[in-house]
Each structure stands twice: as structure tokens, then as C-alpha cells.
Amino acid sequence: MTAREHVTDAIVVGAGFAGLYQLIRLRDLGLDTVVLERAPQVGGTWYWNRYPGARCDITSLDYSYSFDAELQQEWEWSEKFATQPEILRYAEHVADRFDLNRDIRFGRAVTAARWEEQTQTWTVTVMPADRWGAPQDHSAGELYRAKYLILAVGNLSAAHLPDIAGIADFAGRSFHSAQWPEDGVDFTGRRVGIIGTGSTGIQIIPLVAEQAGHLTVFHRTPNFSLPAGNRPLHPEEVRERKADYPAYRERARHSFTGVPVPVPTRSVFEVTAQERERVFEEAWESGVYGALLASFTDLSTDADANELAAEFIRRKVRSLVEDPELAAVLEPRGNYFGTKRTCLDTGYYQTFNRPDTTLVDLRQEPLVRITRTGVATEGRHVELDDLIFATGFDAMTGSLLAIDPVGRGGLALSEAWREGPYTFLGLAAHDFPNMFFITGPGSPSVLSNMIVSIEQHVDWVTGFIERAERDGAPAMHPTEQAQREWMQTVHDEAAKTLYLHGNSWYLGANVPGKPRVFMPYVGGVGQYRDIAEREEADGYPNWERV
Numbered sequence: 001m002t003a004r005e006h007v008t009d010a011i012v013v014g015a016g017f018a019g020l021y022q023l024i025r026l027r028d029l030g031l032d033t034v035v036l037e038r039a040p041q042v043g044g045t046w047y048w049n050r051y052p053g054a055r056c057d058i059t060s061l062d063y064s065y066s067f068d069a070e071l072q073q074e075w076e077w078s079e080k081f082a083t084q085p086e087i088l089r090y091a092e093h094v095a096d097r098f099d100l101n102r103d104i105r106f107g108r109a110v111t112a113a114r115w116e117e118q119t120q121t122w123t124v125t126v127m128p129a130d131r132w133g134a135p136q137d138h139s140a141g142e143l144y145r146a147k148y149l150i151l152a153v154g155n156l157s158a159a160h161l162p163d164i165a166g167i168a169d170f171a172g173r174s175f176h177s178a179q180w181p182e183d184g185v186d187f188t189g190r191r192v193g194i195i196g197t198g199s200t201g202i203q204i205i206p207l208v209a210e211q212a213g214h215l216t217v218f219h220r221t222p223n224f225s226l227p228a229g230n231r232p233l234h235p236e237e238v239r240e241r242k243a244d245y246p247a248y249r250e251r252a253r254h255s256f257t258g259v260p261v262p263v264p265t266r267s268v269f270e271v272t273a274q275e276r277e278r279v280f281e282e283a284w285e286s287g288v289y290g291a292l293l294a295s296f297t298d299l300s301t302d303a304d305a306n307e308l309a310a311e312f313i314r315r316k317v318r319s320l321v322e323d324p325e326l327a328a329v330l331e332p333r334g335n336y337f338g339t340k341r342t343c344l345d346t347g348y349y350q351t352f353n354r355p356d357t358t359l360v361d362l363r364q365e366p367l368v369r370i371t372r373t374g375v376a377t378e379g380r381h382v383e384l385d386d387l388i389f390a391t392g393f394d395a396m397t398g399s400l401l402a403i404d405p406v407g408r409g410g411l412a413l414s415e416a417w418r419e420g421p422y423t424f425l426g427l428a429a430h431d432f433p434n435m436f437f438i439t440g441p442g443s444p445s446v447l448s449n450m451i452v453s454i455e456q457h458v459d460w461v462t463g464f465i466e467r468a469e470r471d472g473a474p475a476m477h478p479t480e481q482a483q484r485e486w487m488q489t490v491h492d493e494a495a496k497t498l499y500l501h502g503n504s505w506y507l508g509a510n511v512p513g514k515p516r517v518f519m520p521y522v523g524g525v526g527q528y529r530d531i532a533e534r535e536e537a538d539g540y541p542n543w544e545r546v
């Protein structure tokens with residue numbers, strides 16, 4: 001490789017909401033910063049996930065930046081839950097408004113990063129990326145060198161394709177939901193199959209069912225899904241929220257999930273059956289993410305309490321699906337409610353009342369292989385024109401380990417994390433000096449309104465760098481002991497809940513061979529912020545120079 005070399009103060013990888021805000025803040029410090037992004041434009045998640053029905057399940061008035069008063073006043077959301085195109089337009093607007101694109105190198109995949117002991121800098125290897133972000137043309141590589149490396153690569157950015165026999169044999173069109181063609185896909189009149197009924201599949205299924213000639217859903221684990229109750233925003237509610245934004249955002253920052261919803265005060269066992277039903281019903285109807293799980297104090301921690309909510313949802317499924325046999329397949333069982341990410345849907349269960357939609361229960365007839373013309377289960381062969389994989393992500397660590405930074409003493413992140421991710425506050429790792437994660441494993445990240453968590457992490461990292469620059473500090477990393485203690489805290493918090501019993505991607509359970517470690521911090525956004533702020537106020541006692 002003949003590599004050109006560029007030297008800057010800071011390198012940010014990723015131009016999603018994390019990378020964009022990090023660029024703004026590092027510019028504020030006067031640091032020469034470059035952002036490396038494998039996509040051809042900004043947006044991250046909202047650039048890649050263009051499948052039909054893609055939208056947020058945190059309300060748009062919450063899922064937006066708070067750092068700039070004018071930005072949040074001027075931007076107009078149209079719906080309660082914004083669609084992917086609208087969120088992407090918002091990301092583009094932010095990039096234009098703050099003139100960010102001039103410091104972003106698009107179509108560049110970071111393939112390696114190495115800490116150079118002598119110069120105390122990071123050297124990053126970059127390749128031109130193909131349309132799906134994969135590195136290509138190794139002869140055209142470049143090197144970037146900088147004192148600070150910030151990995152804003154996303155928790156849900158490494159698409160996961162399961163290892164199903166014959167997957168390469170399919171001769172029809174196939175799509176992964178997170179690598180959706182920019183021009184969209186026309187399914188009119190076609191025989192379409194979909195594998196995967198997580199949050200993504202549940203959004204895709206109703207819309208593709210409407211368009212396709214016939215839709216076959218290959219269904220393994222039934223998920224808990226609640227109605228989104230999406231609707232246009234009323235001008236009055238927007239006016240009220242905008243008037244209250246400063247105080248509202250502050251409440252969000254100190255809330256449990258990054259959305260300031262009322263905190264439950266009662267155990268589900270303290271109330272009568274009628275009162276319980278009323279509260280569940282109200283939460284079901286609210287279309288607020290997490291409202292049902294947070295309707296009593298003990299639904300996340302007590303198996304019997306959780307079962308009451310789970311049974312409430314199963315009854316709803318039975319009322320929405322006309323055929324009792326299909327309803328039985330769709331009733332969520334096998335995981336506690338809330339331990340896999342709860343879905344919000346628009347007409348998901350009702351789709352199975354359509355005559356042109358078939359549900360195949362893979363627990364009864366396991367998937368055997370994909371063939372040239374369709375999908376074979378133990379019970380049948382389904383002929384298909386198109387096959388959709390809504391099979392999720394190598395979450396939280398996938399994009400970090402794809403880069404696999406090499407830190408002090410030649411230690412690769414993959415080696416340091418052989419038994420699972422190991423970080424201090426999800427912000428940094430011992431032996432990887434001056435390298436930071438935005439919403440890394442060990443922080444609330446995917447259990448929160450991500451924009452609240454992104455802003456908090458970016459502000460924290462910026463404060464750390466500001467102080468290092470001001471004091472002329474040498475390169476720093478968290479101590480081994482602090483990191484060990486923090487990971488114990490992350491585990492202990494999870495052990496107070498039912499999360500450890502779930503079969504979720506939070507635990508790495510969806511990727512064969514991935515260590516089973518509960519990765520996010522479940523103690524809540526507000527509590528986490530207090531801990532991180534204390535670390536800063538105390539002068540970073542858990543960090544050491546290298």
C-alpha cells in the first residue's frame with residue numbers, strides 16, 4: 001500500500017449523531033479535527049436503515065439535539081414518531097447549519113488503528129468504501145495520525161447476517177434491513193419472505209404486506225410489541241414543548257431513560273386487579289416507549305410482577321389476531337417482558353389477519369436452508385422472489401472490533417475484550433490511551449434515548465480533552481482497577497433486574513460465539529451522569545498517565 005498521511009489533532013470515526021456533535025465540540029476547542037465516515041453522507045443509522053416503515057420509537061420532540069437553543073426552536077418535526085427520511089433530513093440540516101461537511105471524509109472505511117508509543121499518537125488506516133461501507137481498493141489507502149481518537153461508530157451499525165445454510169444460493173433479490181437500497185424497493189405483486197421479527201421486522205412487515213403479492217414471515221421468537229399510536233404533531237403541543245425546552249431537557253438529562261416520564265411509586269402487588277388493569281391499559285394506549293414497563297416499580301425486577309404485564313400483552317395479542325392458532329404463535333413467551341427490546345408497532349399483529357400473509361413458526365418447523373428459489377423449513381419449501389433479512393446487528397461491539405484498535409504494548413481490543421467488553425464508564429479502556437467511545441459498552445447507551453446519552457458522552461470527552469490540552473497533560477487511560485470495578489458495577493446493576501435472563505443482543509446472545517456479557521449500564525441515565533460528573537469534578541482520579 002502506498003499510503004498518504006494526514007496529521008490532525010483529533011480523529012473522529014463516524015458521522016452519525018455522535019460524530020457530528022463531537023466535531024462541533026472539538027472545533028469549539030480549536031482542535032484540528034477530521035471525521036472519517038464510510039457512508040457517502042451524514043446520518044449513520046438513519047442513512048443505512050432505509051427500509052419501509054423505519055422510524056423512531058422515541059418521540060421526535062425528545063429524539064433531537066438539545067445543545068443549541070436555536071436549532072431546537074427552528075426545526076419542525078411533523079409526526080409524534082419521526083420517519084427515517086425526516087430524521088435523515090434533520091442530520092443533513094445540522095451538518096449544513098454548522099458547516100460540518102468540510103471536515104468529514106465520506107466514503108472512507110477505517111480498517112485499523114494503532115497507538116504509537118514513541119509519538120503518543122494514534123495512526124489510523126483508511127480505505128475507500130464500497131456502497132455498503134466495506135473497504136475496497138487497498139491500493140488507495142491513507143493514514144491519519146492524531147493525538148486523540150474518538151470512536152463514534154454506533155452501537156447498531158454492524159449488520160448481522162445469520163449463518164444459514166445456502167444463504168448465498170438464493171437467486172432472487174435479497175436485502176438486509178440495515179443495507180437498504182437508496183432508491184427503495186418495489187415489492188408490488190411479488191412473493192416476498194422476511195426472516196426476523198425484532199423491532200425492524202415488526203416495522204417492515206405491515207408495509208411490505210400491503211405492497212407484496214404475498215408475504216411469508218419466518219418467525220422464531222415472538223417479541224413484545226405495543227401500539228405506537230403515531231399521529232401528526234399538534235401545533236399547540238409543539239409550541240408548549242418548545243417554550244418549556246430548557247427545563248424539559250434538563251429533566252431528561254436526569255431521568256432514568258433520557259425521557260422524563262413519571263417514576264413509578266407502587267408495586268404491582270399493592271393495587272387491586274382492576275387498578276392494575278387500568279394502569280396497564282393506560283400505558284398500552286399511551287404509545288410511549290417504556291411506559292408499560294415503568295408503570296409499577298417491580299416489573300423489571302420481579303418475575304411474578306413481570307408475568308402480570310406479560311399476560312396483559314398476550315391477551316392484547318389474542319384480541320388483535322383473529323385466528324387463535326396464529327395468535328398462539330405470536331404471543332410473546334420465553335423471555336421476560338422488557339429484557340429484549342420492546343417494540344412499538346403500527347398494525348403489526350393485525351397484518352396476520354390478511355389472507356395474503358403467511359406466518360411460518362420456525363419453532364415448530366425449523367429453518368433448514370435457503371435454496372435458489374426460496375426457503376426450506378422442516379415442513380415446507382416456500383417459493384420466493386425476494387428475501388428480506390431483518391436479522392439485526394452485532395450490537396455494541398461489532399463496529400469497534402471491526403477496527404480492532406491496537407493499544408499499548410501491541411494489545412488488540414479483541415484480545416482485551418476476549419471475555420466481553422471491558423471499559424471504564426463505557427467511555428474509554430485501560431491500555432488504549434486518549435481513545436474514547438461515544439455511548440460505549442458499560443454506559444446506558446442503547447437502554448436510553450440515545451441522543452441524550454450521545455450529548456452527555458461527547459460533552460464529557462470534550463471536557464476531558466479540554467483539560468488535557470490546557471494542562472499540557474500526557475496521554476491518559478483509565479486505571480485497570482477502576483475499569484474492573486466499573487464492570488462489576490455494570491454487572492451488579494443488571495443482576496438486580498431480570499435482564500440477565502433475557503436472550504437478547506444486550507447480552508450478545510444473537511451472535512454465535514460472542515461472549516455472554518450484559519453490555520449496557522442499567523442504573524439509569526441520571527445516576528450514570530452523576531457518576532461521570534463526579535469523576536470530572538474530582539479531577540479524574542481513576543485515570544493515569546501512560
Ligand code: FAD
Pocket residue numbers: 013014015016017018019036037038039043044045046049054055056057058063108109110111133152153154155156157200399402403438439448449450451454
Ligand atoms: P450511528 O448512527 O450508527 O453512526 C455511526 C457511524 O459510524 C455510521 O455512519 C457508520 O457508517 C460509521 N462507521 C462505523 N464504523 C466505521 C468505520 N470502520 N469506518 C468509517 N465509518 C464507520 N435510538 C433511540 O434512542 N431511539 C430510537 O427510536 C432509535 N431507533 C432506531 C431505529 C433503528 C432502525 C436503529 C438501527 C437504531 C435506532 N436507535 C434508536 C439507535 C440509533 O442507532 C441511535 O439513536 C443513534 O442514531 C446512534 O448514533 P451514532 O452516531 O452513535 O451511531
Ligand code: N01
Pocket residue numbers: 055056057058156162163164177195196197198199200201203218220221341344362367390391392393446505510
Ligand atoms: O434486530 P433484532 P432488529 N433464523 O436482533 C431473527 C433498534 N431498532 O434489527 O429473536 C431465524 O432485535 C431473530 O430471531 P430470535 C432497537 O434497539 C429500533 O429488529 O433470535 N430468525 C429476531 O427476530 C432494536 O432492538 C427500532 O429468535 C433469526 C430478528 O432476527 C435493534 O435496533 C427499529 C435468525 C433480529 O431482531 C435491533 O433490531 C428497528 C435465524 N438464523 C431497530 N437470526 C425502533 O423502532 C436472527 N433471527 C426505534
